[in-house]
Amino acid sequence: DAKTTQPTSMDCAEGRAANLPCNHSTISGNEYVYWYRQIHSQGPQYIIHGLKNNETNEMASLIITEDRKSSTLILPHATLRDTAVYYCIVRAGTSYGKLTFGQGTILTVHP
Amino acid sequence: EAGVAQSPRYKIIEKRQSVAFWCNPISGHATLYWYQQILGQGPKLLIQFQNNGVVDDSQLPKDRFSAERLKGVDSTLKIQPAKLEDSAVYLCASSSLAGGDSYEQYFGPGTRLTVT
Numbered sequence: 233d234a235k236t237t238q239p240t241s242m243d244c245a246e247g248r249a250a251n252l253p254c255n256h257s258t259i260s261g262n263e264y265v266y267w268y269r270q271i272h273s274q275g276p277q278y279i280i281h282g283l284k285n286n287e288t289n290e291m292a293s294l295i296i297t298e299d300r301k302s303s304t305l306i307l308p309h310a311t312l313r314d315t316a317v318y319y320c321i322v323r324a325g326t327s328y329g330k331l332t333f334g335q336g337t338i339l340t341v342h343p
Numbered sequence: 344e345a346g347v348a349q350s351p352r353y354k355i356i357e358k359r360q361s362v363a364f365w366c367n368p369i370s371g372h373a374t375l376y377w378y379q380q381i382l383g384q385g386p387k388l389l390i391q392f393q394n395n396g397v398v399d400d401s402q403l404p405k406d407r408f409s410a411e412r413l414k415g416v417d418s419t420l421k422i423q424p425a426k427l428e429d430s431a432v433y434l435c436a437s438s439s440l441a442g443g444d445s446y447e448q449y450f451g452p453g454t455r456l457t458v459t
Contacts, residue, residue, distance in 0.1 A: 275347070275434050275450025276386065319385060329374060329438060330399060331448060333385025 236320045241338040244314075250307040252337055254320030257301040263324050265296060266331070267305045269316040276319065276333075279305065310341045345369065347451035349435050355457045361423035364454045368416070368437030374398075375412055376448065377420050378434040386434055392418065425458045432456070 237255040244250040256265065267279040280287055280294045282303070287294045293306040307314055319336040323329075348367040356362050368375050373394050378386035389408065391399040394415040403410070407426070412418040422429055432453040 273452075275436070275453055276448075277450070278447040317385075329376075329448070330388050330391060331386075333387070336385055 236322055236334055238318075238320050238334065238337045240335065241340070244307075244310045244339060244341050246312060246341055246343050247309055250310040250314065250339060250341070252305040252307075252318050252320075252339065253302065254305070255302045256320070256322045259300050259322050260324070263322045265294065265300075265303050266321040266323055267292070267294065268319045268321065268331070268333075269314075270319070270336070271313075271316040279318075310339075312341050312343065315339060315341045347435055347437055347449050349433075349451040349454055351454060352452065353455050353457075355459065356425055358427055358458050359424040361421065362425055362456060363419055363421045364433050364435075364456075366418045366420070366435030366451060368418070368435070369449055372437035372439050372449070373415070374438045375418050376436040376438075377410055377418070378436065378450075380432045380434055380453070382431070389420070422456075425456075427458050430456060430458045 264281050264283050266281040268276040269279055270276045280289055280292050282294045282296055284296055284300055294303060296303045317336040317338050319333050321331050347369055350365050354362055375392045377389045379389050380386040389403045390410045392412040395412045408422055410420045432455050434450055434453045436448040436450045438448045
């Protein structure tokens with residue numbers, strides 16, 4: 233699976249949009265971009281995934297660049313409960329499901 | 344639906360002792376994963392089961408770690424003997440599919456192991 237690069241930490245004001253970038257310049261054609269987050273003392277939680285089109289669900293939006301070398305996770309109206317470590321993961325659709333987590337981005341939402 | 348259950352939530356043991364962790368996945372999920380998460384790092388896959396067969400155990404330290412999934416449902420992860428570097432959170436996850444175009448892994452709350 234391709235390697236991802238994320239900023240170590242980011243801050244966001246409550247009620248504002250949080251935009252979390254991820255670089256995956258070596259992604260191949262059959263690899264999906266997944267986002268998980270981990271709130272303190274909990275297991276990781278799935279947020280969203282995509283292949284090449286932008287995706288939106290009740291939690292977030294995922295914007296993937298046309299060349300697929302980078303993506304951005306958008307939390308449209310961040311709340312204090314969104315403070316967590318956010319992991320960007322690239323995984324081949326044909327793999328047996330293994331998720332390779334990196335260090336992730338620590339997002340802190342301030343009042 | 345009930346989530347992934349794990350027990351115990353916390354365990355403190357001395358080095359060279361043995362310990363076991365239990366996981367009950369979401370009902371009907373064929374795939375079960377055990378991850379190890381050392382403080383400050385992302386989770387690392389130890390072993391993956393598809394029903395009761397092992398799909399991937401390439402990162403499991405087999406000289407001291409073992410895992411089983413009897414009848415394709417519950418699973419147990421054992422460490423014997425424990426070392427100081429085994430101090431970590433052990434996460435269990437399950438999913439309905441092992442591969443395909445998309446799937447979602449559901450994680451339990453984890454077991455925090457401290458080896459002294």
